[in-house]
Amino acid sequence: MIRPTFLVPLAGIALLLTLGPPLRGDYPQPSPYPVSWELTFEHAKPRRIIVQAPGDEAPHAYWYVTYHVTNSTDRDKILFYPSFDLLTGDGNLIRSDDNIKPAVFDAVKDREHIKYLQNANEISGPLRQGEDQSRDGVAIWPEPNPRMGTFSIFVAGFWGESATVKVGDQDVILHKVLQLTYHLNGDPQRADDAELIEQDSHYVMR
Numbered sequence: 001m002i003r004p005t006f007l008v009p010l011a012g013i014a015l016l017l018t019l020g021p022p023l024r025g026d027y028p029q030p031s032p033y034p035v036s037w038e039l040t041f042e043h044a045k046p047r048r049i050i051v052q053a054p055g056d057e058a059p060h061a062y063w064y065v066t067y068h069v070t071n072s073t074d075r076d077k078i079l080f081y082p083s084f085d086l087l088t089g090d091g092n093l094i095r096s097d098d099n100i101k102p103a104v105f106d107a108v109k110d111r112e113h114i115k116y117l118q119n120a121n122e123i124s125g126p127l128r129q130g131e132d133q134s135r136d137g138v139a140i141w142p143e144p145n146p147r148m149g150t151f152s153i154f155v156a157g158f159w160g161e162s163a164t165v166k167v168g169d170q171d172v173i174l175h176k177v178l179q180l181t182y183h184l185n186g187d188p189q190r191a192d193d194a195e196l197i198e199q200d201s202h203y204v205m206r
Contacts, residue, residue, distance in 0.1 A: 036160030053103035061143035084139035096139035
């Protein structure tokens with residue numbers, strides 16, 4: 001099942017994660033070496049596509065990321081539930097695959113020529129060992145703004161590492177997450193012709 005979409009200001013997230021002295025001084029960082037199960041995650045650059053789905057009065061723009069996931073661990077089966085959040089330059093956080101029409105997924109699949117491409121509902125669940133059990137998936141967002149500028153994508157669910165921190169009187173569980181940051185370099189009115197530059201890629205606890 002696809003988890004709900006969250007569209008919240010970045011400032012609100014920052015406030016939550018910086019409340020209390022323990023987070024200011026001892027905010028956890030991912031371990032430099034594996035301390036839990038880790039799936040092999042490979043991804044393409046985000047791409048933009050314009051689709052007019054049935055029922056739409058006009059075409060709409062979407063962004064998507066295709067990926068390949070393999071269980072290369074020593075565990076026969078791992079339950080994984082991937083999630084992808086897009087953080088816009090103005091601080092809005094948008095969960096992927098919320099109310100995305102099947103026609104949009106079909107258009108992406110036709111463009112990418114990935115025979116067994118799966119959507120968020122299909123790919124979640126048990127993943128068995130070996131390349132022959134690997135899967136291809138895609139995360140899709142409606143374009144939040146034609147002027148994308150600099151934006152980040154947070155990828156979660158492929159790594160088992162976690163940490164618990166205290167926020168006020170509550171325990172908050174953080175997970176190892178891959179943060180990908182891009183900048184759309186060019187005329188925002190001609191996004192299809194603009195160059196997408198990867199600025200950063202690193203792991204965070206979130």
